[in-house]
Amino acid sequence: MLQGYGPLIASGTWMTLQLALLALAAALLLGLLGASARLSASRLLQTLAAGYTTLIRSVPDLVTMLLLFYSLQIALNHLTEWAGAGQIDIDPFVAGVVTLGIIYGAYFTETFRGAFQAVPRGQLEAAVAYGMTPWQVFRRVLFPQMMRFALPGIGNNWQVMIKATALVSIIGLSDVVKATQDAGKGSLQLFFFSLVAAAIYLAITTVSTLLLAWLGRHYAAGVRKAEL
Amino acid sequence: MNEIIAIVQEYGQAYLWSDGYRLSGLAMTLWLLLLSIVIGFVMSVPLAVARVSSNRLISGPVWLYTYVFRGTPLYIQLLIIYSGIYSLEAVRAQPLLDAFFREGFNCTLLAFALNTCAYTTEVFAGMIRETPHGEIEAARAYGMSRFTLYRRIILPSALRRALPSYSNEVILMLHSTSIAFTATVPDLLKVARDVNSATYASFEAFGLAAVLYASVVFALVWLFRRCERRWLAFLQPRAH
Numbered sequence: 018m019l020q021g022y023g024p025l026i027a028s029g030t031w032m033t034l035q036l037a038l039l040a041l042a043a044a045l046l047l048g049l050l051g052a053s054a055r056l057s058a059s060r061l062l063q064t065l066a067a068g069y070t071t072l073i074r075s076v077p078d079l080v081t082m083l084l085l086f087y088s089l090q091i092a093l094n095h096l097t098e099w100a101g102a103g104q105i106d107i108d109p110f111v112a113g114v115v116t117l118g119i120i121y122g123a124y125f126t127e128t129f130r131g132a133f134q135a136v137p138r139g140q141l142e143a144a145v146a147y148g149m150t151p152w153q154v155f156r157r158v159l160f161p162q163m164m165r166f167a168l169p170g171i172g173n174n175w176q177v178m179i180k181a182t183a184l185v186s187i188i189g190l191s192d193v194v195k196a197t198q199d200a201g202k203g204s205l206q207l208f209f210f211s212l213v214a215a216a217i218y219l220a221i222t223t224v225s226t227l228l229l230a231w232l233g234r235h236y237a238a239g240v241r242k243a244e245l
Numbered sequence: 246m247n248e249i250i251a252i253v254q255e256y257g258q259a260y261l262w263s264d265g266y267r268l269s270g271l272a273m274t275l276w277l278l279l280l281s282i283v284i285g286f287v288m289s290v291p292l293a294v295a296r297v298s299s300n301r302l303i304s305g306p307v308w309l310y311t312y313v314f315r316g317t318p319l320y321i322q323l324l325i326i327y328s329g330i331y332s333l334e335a336v337r338a339q340p341l342l343d344a345f346f347r348e349g350f351n352c353t354l355l356a357f358a359l360n361t362c363a364y365t366t367e368v369f370a371g372m373i374r375e376t377p378h379g380e381i382e383a384a385r386a387y388g389m390s391r392f393t394l395y396r397r398i399i400l401p402s403a404l405r406r407a408l409p410s411y412s413n414e415v416i417l418m419l420h421s422t423s424i425a426f427t428a429t430v431p432d433l434l435k436v437a438r439d440v441n442s443a444t445y446a447s448f449e450a451f452g453l454a455a456v457l458y459a460s461v462v463f464a465l466v467w468l469f470r471r472c473e474r475r476w477l478a479f480l481q482p483r484a485h
Contacts, residue, residue, distance in 0.1 A: 072459070075458070075459040075462040075463065076420075076455040076458050076459050076462075077419070077420035077421070077422075077423040077434075077458055078420060078423075079420075079423045079424060079434065080423055080434060080437070080451060080454055080455050080458060081455070083434075083437075083438070083441075083447075083451050084447070084448065084451035084452060084455060087441065087447030087448070087451065088447050088448045088451075090447075091447055091448070180317070180318035180319070181318070182318075183318035183320040183321055184318075184320055184424070187427070194320070194321065194324070198324065198328075201328075201329075201332075205332070206332075207328050207329050207332040208325065208329035208330060208332055208333050211321060211324050211325040211328070211329040212325060212329070214321050214324070215313075215317040215321050215322070215325065218316065218317045218318055218321060219313065219316045219317055222316040222317075223316065
């Protein structure tokens with residue numbers, strides 16, 4: 018049915034999944050750091066984090082992606098020239114992970130900020146009173162409870178980010194979009210192979226929805242719901 | 246800094262409204278946004294009413310439509326409509342379809358309108374479902390027909406309550422218009438890409454586009470806040 022293009026499309030899909038998962042990890046980390054900065058006592062950190070989320074969220078993903086991709090390359094060229102080394106070309110995969118991570122880190126910052134604030138202060142104070150270190154407070158008290166509030170937002174951001182990975186083919190990554198377009202041009206069946214790409218994305222978003230519903234039940238354990 | 250000034254002097258007009266012989270840049274982006282938002286809105290209101298129907302035969306197809314269009318990237322939808330459909334012999338054989346799908350602008354508009362309509366339908370359907378049941382029961386007790394009930398009670402209130410989520414969708418749609426250049430539409434990002442390849446001043450070329458996009462977002466946020474103040478006044482906490 019795929020006329021011998023199966024392996025190409027499979028490796029493209031694997032590339033897209035790797036990109037999405039690595040970018041998710043980067044964005045979650047940046048989001049946690051950003052939210053901590055926004056809620057910190059330091060004015061400077063607050064302002065920096067607020068500027069980061071406002072700027073990134075008001076500019077389209079694709080524009081930020083191209084801006085970072087080309088500017089990082091030029092900055093790197095200056096650096097290698099200054100160091101007297103040969104030119105290093107930025108790999109589209111690395112560029113995709115970095116740019117998607119930076120962009121969605123801003124969205125996760127806002128998600129985590131709200132979730133951090135939803136955990137009752139008394140719990141954190143009690144943990145400190147027990148003599149826990151800041152890291153222990155985060156890992157044992159703040160994080161498990163915060164996740165319940167953050168999960169709907171994380172799920173939304175993830176679904177948007179999965180769909181944004183399709184744009185990374187524009188900066189030259191051999192992902193599922195590139196693979197299906199190549200297959201379509203090679204077999205002169207562009208319509209069919211574009212539908213294949215859509216079906217693969219639909220499968221990924223469907224599986225994500227099911228996984229997120231399961232995670233939601235996991236983190237809501239022990240929460241009593243009122244019967245309406 | 247000198248490069249920014251040089252770019253503004255040479256390409257400022259292309260960035261804002263015209264590349265010399267056609268609409269380009271910001272004006273093209275806003276025109277695409279306006280058309281797709283209006284078409285999407287007009288289609289989404291009846292679809293949202295169908296989406297909340299208790300008849301599966303009516304709500305099912307709408308569910309499938311929003312599920313597919315919200316579950317796949319807009320870029321792939323555009324690829325299917327722009328290069329996919331036009332590669333079909335049957336489409337090129339029909340003069341009318343051929344003329345429509347040959348134009349990148351038409352394909353882009355079709356993809357954008359279908360995409361934003363799917364998201365907007367779900368926003369409106371969610372708000373229709375959350376209409377307080379007392380309002381609906383009172384309207385029925387007055388003897389309103391289903392059509393009158395929707396026209397006088399449900400839609401005016403649901404569309405107002407949808408305003409905050411709807412404004413998000415409009416801003417996301419503005420962001421999405423940046424992929425129009427892949428279908429050769431001379432929008433803001435297309436101009437920035439052309440300037441980038443002509444001058445190699447990447448940061449300045451894309452940075453200028455980023456500033457313009459961000460200004461539109463801030464203007465939209467301001468506009469919607471005004472609309473909310475006016476049309477959502479009945480939901481404000483009242484001072485006694």
